[in-house]
């Protein structure tokens with residue numbers, strides 16, 4: 001068992017606790033003990049806090065970084081990853097590494113090891129959404145191509161799902177940069193444009209790697225519905241998908257917190273692939 | 278301390294903008310709103326940023342424009358820098374509230390009762406600064422030391 005520290009941020013614990021649960025569960029199955037980062041605060045996000053006061057952004061971020069001496073700090077949110085990654089880079093600590101679970105799974109764990117742990121393959125048709133700050137700015141992130149990434153596509157395929165191509169795949173969800181927090185109507189307009197091509201594709205769900213994107217897609221769809229625009233596409237974080245494939249019961253995914261959910265998805269998650277066929 | 282994510286050298290690159298429009302063409306927010314990244318760069322060069330206009334807050338900081346600019350101008354980071362200047366005069370109230378939340382709870386997005394209940398059901402501990410007095414005090418001290426900016 002290897003040890004690392006988990007930095008969960010604000011949105012995961014306080015909007016989608018199931019993501020936190022599934023992170024601990026899936027990583028342990030893969031042989032990693034994640035210690036919760038006690039005493040941490042909001043990362044804080046660049047779009048809001050750095051936009052107001054870069055020095056405040058840096059001070060709060062470096063306080064979080066200094067709480068534990070471990071080499072690896074794990075994140076499961078693109079915003080937390082971006083802030084801690086950049087603050088760590090600027091503070092010049094070469095010993096410490098800030099990781100995002102998706103690139104860690106792809107680069108350090110590897111597809112073979114993940115497939116070997118799957119006890120329930122999930123025959124879902126999904127639309128993957130990478131989000132922005134995992135990949136960009138690519139000169140610093142060096143995670144995958146900023147225009148044609150593959151890591152999340154192959155990771156969903158590793159658990160038996162199919163990733164369908166769609167024209168707005170690399171478009172922002174519209175929630176970041178303080179847009180959802182400050183100007184909801186703009187966030188919803190971008191969301192509508194992002195989701196429209198998915199209408200005809202009949203996907204079972206959208207798979208994200210950031211709880212902020214998750215919240216924008218999940219709650220944003222309810223808000224759009226109130227305006228008469230209906231998509232009804234549930235949204236899962238990759239960790240929820242992975243933990244299900246590793247055998248975690250559905251009750252532990254925290255799906256009650258999701259405002260857009262379908263019976264179809266829950267049934268498919270419950271049943272998994274019929275191995276007889 | 279200043280010029281952390283954006284050096285003077287990077288900032289000066291704005292003068293090499295050829296007004297090609299790639300940034301605007303890459304911007305989904307500009308399709309939905311009046312945000313115009315190219316215009317913003319132009320206004321910035323001319324020291325003519327409109328101070329009482331919310332448009333700059335419509336950028337979702339997706340970095341598409343910065344990624345694609347043929348001149349390598351760090352557009353998104355510049356835009357964030359311009360926001361800092363604008364924020365000194367006029368900060369949208371909901372964003373101000375977000376920072377107040379961090380001071381109050383240590384969290385920009387604090388938990389509701391339903392979140393705490395679900396955490397209990399899932400067997401998750403509460404370990405953020407909100408629940409540890411010493412940590413929350415540290416966070417507040419950091420924020421209070423920047424009060425003049427907020």
Ligand code: SF4
Nearest residue numbers: 294295297298300346
């Ligand atoms: S993409 Fe770059 S060079 Fe082209 S208009 Fe925008 S800032 Fe100027």
Ligand code: SF4
Nearest residue numbers: 304336337339340342
């Ligand atoms: S970073 Fe902002 S200005 Fe640039 S493309 Fe994205 S939303 Fe538009």
